[in-house]
Amino acid sequence: MPAILFYIFSALTLAAAIGLVANRNAVASALSFFVCLCGISVLFVMLDAHLLAFLLILVYAGAVVALFLFIIMLLDMHGGKRPPFKKMTIVASSIAGALLIFGAFSFFARGQFSTDELALAQAPAFFTDLKIYGAKLFTTYMLPVQLVGFLLLVGMLGVIVISKKHEEKEPGDRIQEPGDKP
């Protein structure tokens, strides 16, 4: 039974991921992203990582996708017409795709996958319980949490500086152009 569920939800996740990239409508892309995240979180549930599944829904599906939708609607993006691919792009992407398939093939053909019972038993189990997880965040992993706070500070400062309009228009703006390429 779990195997069938795994295949169903993997297929759903992959289909949604393809839809995310292939869709021309930005809102539809964002909604496919949402479906994709739901599929992944079901896979996490089947791995007994309930907390991770819950956080994925809460943070990504809840907050991030909603934010995407807000931005898409605020900026009123329609996707528009994509110019046809250049020849170089097609050649380069075919080479990259062929390399990727070759790499994946050799990985599956020659790599040995072993489910090491010992390693599985040793896997740290404290991320399953929310209480222990919270305690870890505020003790052992306190410093990384603080650092993430600084990351948010950089992001905030950057957004303020870059999006703020100059008070007065400069008379002699820089005459520099992005030309001069070889």
Next chain:
Amino acid sequence: MNATINYAELVYALRPEIALTLGLLLALGYDMAFGRRMSDCARRGVAVLIGIVTLASAVFQTLHTNVPPVGHAAYWFHGAFVYDTLAHGVRLGVFGLSALTLLLIAGSIPHSALRTPHFKHPAEYVAIQLLATMGFSLMAVSNNLLIAFLGFELASLSLYVMAGFDKTSRASAEASLKYFLFGGMAAAFMLFGFSLIYGMTGTIVLPEIARALAVQGPSPLLLVALVMVLVGFGYKAAAAPFHQWAPDVYQGAPAPAAALIASASKLAGFAFFARLLFSGLGTVSGDAINFGGPAGWIMAVIIISAASMLLGNIAALAQTNARRLIAYSAIAHAGIMLLGVIAVRAEGAGPLFYYALTYGIATIGVFGVFAAIERTAPCQRISDLAGLWKRSPFLALVLFVCVLSLAGIPPLAGFFGKFYLFAAALYLNGLMSPAGWLAFLAIAMSAVGLYYYLVILKAALVTNATAGTSASTEKIRVPLGTVIALATSAALTIALGIWPDVVLGLFK
């Protein structure tokens, strides 16, 4: 893991970072409270002053940290931090380099102030630079994948903003966006690689990873993880084939930001690179001494290094834009520093650190000269440098010293950096080894590099600004802050070349 947290130890370990945090809050708070009533010039001066004082206090805190003797390391906070000579040196190095780049924006000439619109928000600029410096410092001391990644991202995010700080220039916006897109992609790869390593070993502490991998041995999954981690570091180091962002960023970013990207960011990146590869993944390094040894990351690093040297030096020959030329030369230098990473096995991290430090100092000198010229006229094409000798003998002299150091001419620091690195690489097993061949390639490519460095110097020192060229003939007045930064970098380039043991002695 379960022991109680020793907060005193944490504060001791992170004193320089705490100083930086306080300094950036002070810079932001002061500007918010008093900035509106001050002139642009005074605002900039105060912000830079706060930044310099903060970096000086961070240096002071670092100097008052106990450094274990060479070959030993102190571990803090349950192994999250490691402190040894390399960490100590890199911390001092990034604070110093950051202070030098900060001086480049100090001071302005009143009547040409409209040439520097990118410093409309000096307090924010200084604050972001201090955050970037904090990221570099964390990368230098982290012994743990999680903290290293966060330090890496803190530095990267700050640098993206700094590259796009000049809002009146389209090139700056382009630089920032390209840097961001490449950086985001590379960070995703690296994080994926880290998570695979964590999945295989069950730990994020580097020495424990090494222990677990020594038991497991190389596996296909580990190779995938290695490749992903190398993508992330290749991007940080601007090594081919992950270099595409470098020319555009060096060209478009404001000169002080480009100088920081080229100097302190590289020093911290290579320090953590060497630490991760040797103390974390050292047991799966493969063989640099013989051909046909076991597979490992050394072979991949050798290939990236050779590709960077070839591409950087040859593409630099074709450049007409001075900043893009410096960018391609930076790619070539990244290749040599990757050779230095391999040579860490023979001679320790001393030669690599010396090379990255002196390279950073010389690059700041070059970008400082560009920044000073830009105050009166655009400085992008090599022909814009024409007649520099007449316009400002001081700038021409600094450019002369720094460019010759980049080219590796004795007795400047760049020559000894190359010399010690190549010697260390050859110590591994002479010329008939992968590392030896790479050192040979590096020597050959240095000769190629000499040509384009001399092209810059010819434009600046020999060519006159005639009516046909775009260069202006106006005299350049260099503000005091820039004079201090440029004089310091030129003097250090000469002094470290004459007394390399000042730096290398730390590692002996």
